[in-house]
Amino acid sequence: MTARTIGVEVSCDGPDEQTDCPDSAAVRAAFTSMTAKQVRADGREDGWTTRRVPGHLRDMCPACRSHRLEP
Numbered sequence: 001m002t003a004r005t006i007g008v009e010v011s012c013d014g015p016d017e018q019t020d021c022p023d024s025a026a027v028r029a030a031f032t033s034m035t036a037k038q039v040r041a042d043g044r045e046d047g048w049t050t051r052r053v054p055g056h057l058r059d060m061c062p063a064c065r066s067h068r069l070e071p
């Protein structure tokens with residue numbers, strides 16, 4: 001970690017409900033991204049996905065997303 005986080009942090013919720021992200025990944029947000037919506041847009045450019053599940057959103061980093069696709 002380098003700079004202090006300004007605004008929101010969108011972190012990976014892991015490949016599934018029971019498993020935390022092995023990398024504890026978080027979206028590298030652009031300097032101008034201050035809201036969760038903006039940060040998630042940054043994440044999508046890096047391959048992150050956001051899934052809507054009952055009650056909340058689950059954010060998934062590219063590593064967990066590909067893990068999830070493996071048989």
Ligand SMILES: [Zn+2]
Pocket residue numbers: 012013014015021022023024025060061062063064065
């Ligand atoms: Zn992850």
